[in-house]
Amino acid sequence: MREDLLFAGVEALTEATTAGNLSARELTEACLDRISETDHHLHAFTNVMRDRALAEADARDKDIIDGVEPGPLHGLPVAVKEEVDVAGEVTTFGGRGNSTPAVRDAEVVRRLRAAGAVVLGKTAMPEFGQWPFTESATHGITRNPWDTDRSTGGSSGGTAAAVAAGMVPVGIGGDGGGSIRIPAAVCGLFGLKPHRGRVSTDPHQHLWWALGTVGPLTRSVVDSALVYDVVHGALPGDRFRAQDPATSFVEAVRAPARTLRIAWSARPVTLGVRPHPEHVEAVRATAALLADLGHHVEEVDPGYPDPTSAFVPQFFAGVASEARTVEHPQRLERRTRETLRLGRWVRPGVVEWAMRQGEKVAERANRVFERHDLLLTPTIAHRPPHAGVLDGVGTLRAAALSTPMIAYTALWNVTGNPAASVPAGFGSDGLPLAVQLVGRGHDETTILAVAAQLERARPWAGRRPVLP
Numbered sequence: 001m002r003e004d005l006l007f008a009g010v011e012a013l014t015e016a017t018t019a020g021n022l023s024a025r026e027l028t029e030a031c032l033d034r035i036s037e038t039d040h041h042l043h044a045f046t047n048v049m050r051d052r053a054l055a056e057a058d059a060r061d062k063d064i065i066d067g068v069e070p071g072p073l074h075g076l077p078v079a080v081k082e083e084v085d086v087a088g089e090v091t092t093f094g095g096r097g098n099s100t101p102a103v104r105d106a107e108v109v110r111r112l113r114a115a116g117a118v119v120l121g122k123t124a125m126p127e128f129g130q131w132p133f134t135e136s137a138t139h140g141i142t143r144n145p146w147d148t149d150r151s152t153g154g155s156s157g158g159t160a161a162a163v164a165a166g167m168v169p170v171g172i173g174g175d176g177g178g179s180i181r182i183p184a185a186v187c188g189l190f191g192l193k194p195h196r197g198r199v200s201t202d203p204h205q206h207l208w209w210a211l212g213t214v215g216p217l218t219r220s221v222v223d224s225a226l227v228y229d230v231v232h233g234a235l236p237g238d239r240f241r242a243q244d245p246a247t248s249f250v251e252a253v254r255a256p257a258r259t260l261r262i263a264w265s266a267r268p269v270t271l272g273v274r275p276h277p278e279h280v281e282a283v284r285a286t287a288a289l290l291a292d293l294g295h296h297v298e299e300v301d302p303g304y305p306d307p308t309s310a311f312v313p314q315f316f317a318g319v320a321s322e323a324r325t326v327e328h329p330q331r332l333e334r335r336t337r338e339t340l341r342l343g344r345w346v347r348p349g350v351v352e353w354a355m356r357q358g359e360k361v362a363e364r365a366n367r368v369f370e371r372h373d374l375l376l377t378p379t380i381a382h383r384p385p386h387a388g389v390l391d392g393v394g395t396l397r398a399a400a401l402s403t404p405m406i407a408y409t410a411l412w413n414v415t416g417n418p419a420a421s422v423p424a425g426f427g428s429d430g431l432p433l434a435v436q437l438v439g440r441g442h443d444e445t446t447i448l449a450v451a452a453q454l455e456r457a458r459p460w461a462g463r464r465p466v467l468p
Contacts, residue, residue, distance in 0.1 A: 011222050027077060038166075039165075073230060074116035081174055095128070111230055124158030127335075134157025135391075155183075157186075210240065211414065275378050377438065419438040
């Protein structure tokens with residue numbers, strides 16, 4: 001019964017806590033117990049805030065007793081990626097460079113708490129989120145719940161492992177080159193990278209300049225929509241701002257299906273990368289399913305532009321801008337210091353030039369949406385690698401190893417388009433398969449609607465990882 005509770009999902013759990021059928025403390029204790037039992041296998045959490053979480057849960061239960069109107073995420077335990085500020089906790093960015101706790105919550109955390117959520121702890125990431133593998137000198141290797149010899153992907157791999165293993169129903173990640181979608185694909189979750197500026201990056205003006213966004217990883221589409229309805233919206237201090245959605249994200253998930261024009265392609269953006277045959281077949285099978293569901297589906301050549309000139313300077317500048325904020329730069333990992341040396345050529349003028357290049361890339365990349373509503377692709381090129389990918393390697397080798405992981409995702413960080421990784425069954429190795437849905441600018445709602453159709457036609461939440 002407890003495992004059914006842990007895998008029930010955001011919608012079911014908040015219905016239970018709001019109705020009084022389940023207390024926030026009971027749910028929080030169940031998640032904390034699950035962390036104690038399983039996280040020594042996975043290393044998803046870097047900091048579990050047990051006492052604070054229980055006190056917060058008690059406060060949520062008192063609100064119900066006092067007749068306070070419960071929020072849409074009442075009593076829901078959440079995990080937060082290390083790069084996001086949680087008041088009273090050190091924002092480590094995955095390393096040891098900081099030692100002073102944050103004074104206040106980041107805006108996304110403030111909104112989660114205002115909606116009734118309970119913050120359980122912080123989750124692992126590679127230092128400054130540089131790599132699509134969740135490994136660091138400080139916190140070690142975060143392992144995949146489906147096979148602990150394999151990587152979780154990254155950089156939001158700690159969040160993905162926590163959600164996939166049933167430690168929390170939802171976790172907050174960030175995506176600067178695929179860092180929500182890649183671990184979602186590897187761990188069998190739904191992960192939507194929202195349009196640039198959809199969710200505030202406060203207290204920072206930006207996350208890796210024009211590349212980065214913040215958002216949840218969940219086990220279902222509606223769970224993601226519920227969280228986005230709570231956290232979306234920019235602040236005056238944010239450099240980027242998305243257009244207001246035409247409808248709520250939950251309404252988009254539940255709206256009647258409409259016929260769409262969907263393009264598909266297994267061609268990677270990055271030249272020289274060959275997708276795994278099972279990933280190509282997952283795209284083909286999903287395209288066939290979408291056609292069966294009534295959509296107009298066709299294979300296309302998207303004519304991808306090369307995003308390198310826009311992506312690379314912003315990558316280096318993003319790492320450098322975060323590194324400048326840490327208190328103890330001498331504690332940064334050797335590989336991170338190498339990244340900073342290699343990126344010294346990226347001056348402020350170069351960053352602005354790179355963002356202008358990104359606008360040109362976006363103009364070309366978005367031509368596929370002149371005739372189509374969505375683009376279907378693989379999420380990653382290769383199968384999930386064995387854990388320990390980054391052991392003993394420097395920045396250039398790490399970048400080469402990362403290329404197959406970001407070959408389909410990073411372009412859409414450059415353009416700003418929303419894109420989601422959607423579960424697509426399991427491979428012959430027993431690990432999850434996934435496909436990517438990319439939408440027009442500012443149009444998360446169409447992605448959510450079609451992802452929900454796929455989820456109903458091909459349910460993916462039934463299988464659960466079995467930990468050692």
